[in-house]
Amino acid sequence: xxxxxxxxxxxxxxxxxxxxxxxxxxxxxxxxxxxxxxxxxxxxxxxxxxxxxxxxxxxxxxxxxxxxxxxxxxxxxxxxxxxxxxxxxxxxxxxxxxxxxxxxxxxxxxxxxxxxxxxxxxxxxxxxxxxxxxxxxxxxxxxxxxxxxxxxxxxxxxxxxxxxxxxxxxxxxxxxxxxxxxxxxx
Amino acid sequence: xxxxxxxxxxxxxxxxxxxxxxxxxxxxxxxxxxxxxxxxxxxxxxxxxxxxxxxxxxxxxxxxxxxxxxxxxxxxxxxxxxxxxxxxxxxxxxxxxxxxxxxxxxxxxxxxxxxxxxxxxxxxxxxxxxxxxxxxxxxxxxxxxxxxxxxxxxxxxxxxxxxxxxxxxxxxxxxxxxxxxxxxxxxxxxxxxxxxxxxxxxxxxxxxxxxxxxxxxxxxxxxxxxxxxxxxxxxxxxxxxxxxxxxxxxxxxxxxxxxxxxxxxxxxxxxxxxxxxxxxxxxxxxxxxxxxxxxxxxxxxxxxxxxxxxxxxxxxxxxxxxxxxxxxxxxxxxxxxxxxxxxxxxxxxxxxxxxxxxxxxxxxxxxxxxxxxxxxxxxxxxxxxxxxxxxxxxxxxxxxxxxxxxxxxxxxxxxxxxxxxxxxxxxxxxxxxxxxxxxxxxxxxxxxxxxxxxxxxxxxxxxxxxxxxxxxxxxxxxxxxxxxxxxxxxxxxxxxxxxxxxxxxxxxxxxxxxxxxxxxxxxxxxxxxxxxxxxxxxxxxxxxxxxxxxxxxxxxxx
Numbered sequence: 030x031x032x033x034x035x036x037x038x039x040x041x042x043x044x045x046x047x048x049x050x051x052x053x054x055x056x057x058x059x060x061x062x063x064x065x066x067x068x069x070x071x072x073x074x075x076x077x078x079x080x081x082x083x084x085x086x087x088x089x090x091x092x093x094x095x096x097x098x099x100x101x102x103x104x105x106x107x108x109x110x111x112x113x114x115x116x117x118x119x120x121x122x123x124x125x126x127x128x129x130x131x132x133x134x135x136x137x138x139x140x141x142x143x144x145x146x147x148x149x150x151x152x153x154x155x156x157x158x159x160x161x162x163x164x165x166x167x168x169x170x171x172x173x174x175x176x177x178x179x180x181x182x183x184x185x186x187x188x189x190x191x192x193x194x195x196x197x198x199x200x201x202x203x204x205x206x207x208x209x210x211x212x213x214x215x
Numbered sequence: 216x217x218x219x220x221x222x223x224x225x226x227x228x229x230x231x232x233x234x235x236x237x238x239x240x241x242x243x244x245x246x247x248x249x250x251x252x253x254x255x256x257x258x259x260x261x262x263x264x265x266x267x268x269x270x271x272x273x274x275x276x277x278x279x280x281x282x283x284x285x286x287x288x289x290x291x292x293x294x295x296x297x298x299x300x301x302x303x304x305x306x307x308x309x310x311x312x313x314x315x316x317x318x319x320x321x322x323x324x325x326x327x328x329x330x331x332x333x334x335x336x337x338x339x340x341x342x343x344x345x346x347x348x349x350x351x352x353x354x355x356x357x358x359x360x361x362x363x364x365x366x367x368x369x370x371x372x373x374x375x376x377x378x379x380x381x382x383x384x385x386x387x388x389x390x391x392x393x394x395x396x397x398x399x400x401x402x403x404x405x406x407x408x409x410x411x412x413x414x415x416x417x418x419x420x421x422x423x424x425x426x427x428x429x430x431x432x433x434x435x436x437x438x439x440x441x442x443x444x445x446x447x448x449x450x451x452x453x454x455x456x457x458x459x460x461x462x463x464x465x466x467x468x469x470x471x472x473x474x475x476x477x478x479x480x481x482x483x484x485x486x487x488x489x490x491x492x493x494x495x496x497x498x499x500x501x502x503x504x505x506x507x508x509x510x511x512x513x514x515x516x517x518x519x520x521x522x523x524x525x526x527x528x529x530x531x532x533x534x535x536x537x538x539x540x541x542x543x544x545x546x547x548x549x550x551x552x553x554x555x556x557x558x559x560x561x562x563x564x565x566x567x568x569x570x571x572x573x574x575x576x577x578x579x580x581x582x583x584x585x586x587x588x589x590x591x592x593x594x595x596x597x598x599x600x601x602x603x604x605x606x607x608x609x610x611x612x613x614x615x616x617x618x619x620x621x622x623x624x625x626x627x628x629x630x631x632x633x634x635x636x637x638x639x640x641x642x643x644x645x646x647x648x649x650x651x652x653x654x655x656x657x658x659x660x661x662x663x664x665x666x667x668x669x670x671x672x673x674x675x676x677x678x679x680x681x682x683x684x685x686x687x688x689x690x691x692x693x694x695x696x697x698x699x700x701x702x703x704x705x706x707x708x709x710x711x712x713x714x715x716x717x718x719x720x721x722x723x724x725x726x727x728x729x730x731x732x733x734x735x736x737x738x739x740x741x742x743x744x745x746x747x748x749x750x751x752x753x754x755x756x757x758x759x760x761x762x763x764x765x766x767x768x769x770x771x772x773x
Binding site (some may be wrong): 039040041042045046047048051063064066067071072075079110112113116117119120121122124125126192 | 236330331334338342344356359373391392393394407410411413414415475484508509516517519520521524525526527528
């Protein structure tokens with residue numbers, strides 16, 4: 030048998046640290062490229078529900094390649110181990126690529142449509158607020174005005190807070206979509 | 216060529232010699248192609264039976280099992296087998312008929328959304344929308360089923376598309392850009408794992424069904440014996456390391472040995488290979504192996520750190536990784552004597568807590584005695600399938616498996632009624648082997664119709680029924696944890712199993728006395744054709760030792 034193992038071979042098991050499995054505590058934005066085939070969204074939604082992962086927002090659309098779609102979704106990393114979410118997603122045969130987007134390196138946008146009650150002649154006031162948010166009025170009726178706001182989730186929520194006192198009839202949001210900054214491909 | 220004829224050509228190209236199934240309206244065209252297509256078809260009596268037969272075939276041979284069913288109820292009857300196959304990573308392809316495309320979504324006769332129903336329980340599935348895709352989809356199904364972590368793939372084919380005329384070109388190119396299982400394993404990680412093993416003082420190698428799937432039993436044994444590493448296996452892995460062996464601790468988990476469970480509890484390093492830290496293995500997760508660091512080798516990256524955080528994860532095929540690990544480990548020339556104290560502790564447990572039972576002092580047949588008798592009668596050389604319950608646990612405890620693919624059971628899903636059809640499939644894959652189904656009297660009725668299949672197709676499986684006239688495992692839990700309130704567990708004396716076997720055209724035998732049991736078993740094994748041997752065992756024997764549900768390994772009872 031060997032003598033004492035060489036110094037470089039000594040490894041204290043105490044030095045070993047567990048990889049992942051932990052909660053990150055922050056919201057994660059996942060950009061998922063999938064084959065554009067029937068049932069793919071159902072597979073992803075089904076995976077999330079049966080594994081107990083909660084999708085906060087979800088946006089689906091085509092890409093420049095007609096055979097590929099992009100799903101952008103946000104997941105709470107405080108409630109779920111993100112590496113489990115991405116690894117389980119990767120097991121779906123139709124999933125091509127997943128990026129867990131770094132918030133500092135990502136531009137995110139969401140579109141929201143606010144239908145605000147304009148009963149009491151307060152239309153000008155609402156439009157004024159919309160202007161500050163660079164919103165666009167896209168529909169007007171006697172009793173309501175509908176404003177389109179584009180921006181981050183935080184911006185949309187800020188606008189919501191300001192117009193709610195006017196009487197918010199309806200709010201429709203698309204869910205966030207995102208692209209990486211710079212030349213890097215998402 | 217008709218698309219269905221192309222399907223048969225694809226099956227042959229994939230090396231399929233036998234398929235299991237039942238025809239119906241929506242898959243009539245497929246059966247027309249099978250009529251003289253050159254692939255053996257075994258007509259089962261229930262689609263669940265066909266599904267488990269395909270699993271048994273796959274588990275016994277390592278080849279992909281195939282089962283066919285028609286639309287609607289035919290396909291829904293397959294679902295238990297599909298769920299079973301996904302839980303135990305069994306490579307199977309299920310081909311179902313679907314209603315015509317013009318009827319899809321109209322609630323047509325025998326229509327069921329089978330791809331939707333099975334979505335959570337398949338490795339992959341597809342519904343054919345263009346008949347020209349059929350050959351490629353069939354080949355992709357086989358590729359996905361057998362590679363990476365094996366599993367069930369379902370292909371659903373509308374009846375009209377299966378009759379379409381297509382240009383068939385053999386070996387179409389697969390289009391699976393999102394499917395690239397890893398196999399080699401990261402070299403640096405393998406080196407680190409070797410180093411950790413060399414520096415561990417209380418290591419345990421814990422291997423599972425993944426080693427069997429990877430055909431890596433020899434490589435596992437090589438690793439274990441590259442030093443005096445203590446070895447335990449999951450119930451799915453039995454046979455991957457030859458039992459008995461001086462380094463063998465027995466299997467682990469809820470009804471495993473104390474030596475194995477206590478070793479896990481005190482280990483400083485656990486090397487998990489093709490195992491997934493199932494709750495039946497870990498017991499209370501928060502108190503599982505509290506002193507251990509983990510090497511985790513698995514082909515499925517999602518298993519790494521799913522239940523137990525890994526310190527050294529290695530993703531890939533055990534057959535490729537283990538030889539590299541052995542090489543790296545040997546190069547370190549670790550001093551084997553560092554394990555002396557550990558072995559002393561383990562031997563202490565082995566001596567103090569051997570797997571044992573109190574035998575009767577009269578003619579009563581103890582269930583454990585029955586399993587030992589099966590081992591003796593078969594010389595330990597049989598392929599053993601089992602149903603689910605007490606008899607399954609006793610078989611795993613008292614029948615040492617010396618080679619892989621000899622032990623075929625439903626571990627993950629725990630499907631009662633699995634044993635007989637699985638034995639049927641295993642026998643078809645190994646016509647020369649002795650195949651014994653150790654059945655329970657609660658489980659056997661659930662797929663007993665497959666005795667007819669065995670008789671008509673001349674499949675000589677031997678069913679050794681452990682009959683305690685109870686749903687024994689449920690009764691045990693009611694006895695131990697529910698104040699002996701035996702709710703709905705009394706199976707009574709129906710049917711008369713000898714007469715039932717006779718009615719099916721099989722041979723029925725009965726054993727009620729210990730002294731003649733072995734002879735009756737030998738008689739059963741020597742009788743040509745399928746046999747049911749009804750063995751009356753102690754009614755209220757419990758499976759011990761046991762980790763109560765939710766308890767830690769060191770709190771084993773019995």
